[in-house]
């Protein structure tokens with residue numbers, strides 16, 4: 001079964017773009033973060049607080065494998081860190097997987113995340129200056145994994161509709 005997997009840094013728009021793509025294509029959308037929250041019956045913040053990040057990464061890997069194994073066609077929106085742990089980047093290369101990196105610049109990410117960080121435990125307690133530096137370094141560290149995707153779409157200065165259109169061209 002075909003799996004369209006959207007990946008990229010926090011705030012690049014995986015969830016937003018996947019929802020819109022799902023409406024147009026009628027392919028059901030699964031958000032990995034949401035699936036984890038439902039399975040654990042805890043928010044992502046609560047999982048990090050109560051059990052720590054290592055436990056979260058284990059749940060994240062198990063849930064990603066489970067979603068890829070299901071027999072339906074799906075759009076799967078990954079968490080920002082998913083490709084960077086537990087060899088999950090290898091799963092982006094599977095035969096039935098169309099993996100797409102939504103590539104955003106540091107400025108785009110910062111502008112989207114600065115007013116929207118409370119539900120993202122890795123940045124929730126940072127001030128604005130710390131956040132910019134963190135995003136720059138973290139994005140650099142993670143880029144190797146994001147670039148394992150089969151396709152790349154730049155999202156800077158594009159509307160949701162324009163990014164969705166770029167993805168439809170990849171899928172055509």
Ligand SMILES: Nc1ncnc2c1ncn2[C@@H]1O[C@H](COP(=O)(O)OP(=O)(O)OP(=O)(O)O)[C@@H](O)[C@H]1O
Nearest residue numbers: 009010011012013014015016079080112158159160
């Ligand atoms: N052109 C755009 N494309 C996508 N998102 C946009 C755009 N312009 C503004 N946004 C906003 O940027 C934010 C993107 O957040 P979203 O939750 O979709 O990202 P994400 O990649 O799923 O993040 P996370 O990894 O934390 O789950 C949303 O608040 C969305 O409304």
Ligand SMILES: O=C(O)C1=C[C@@H](O)[C@@H](O)[C@H](O)C1
Nearest residue numbers: 010033044079080081120121
């Ligand atoms: O970038 C990350 O490591 C994360 C991104 C979010 O989607 C969540 O999966 C969680 O907050 C961790």
Ligand SMILES: [Mg+2]
Nearest residue numbers: 014015033077
């Ligand atoms: Mg998301």
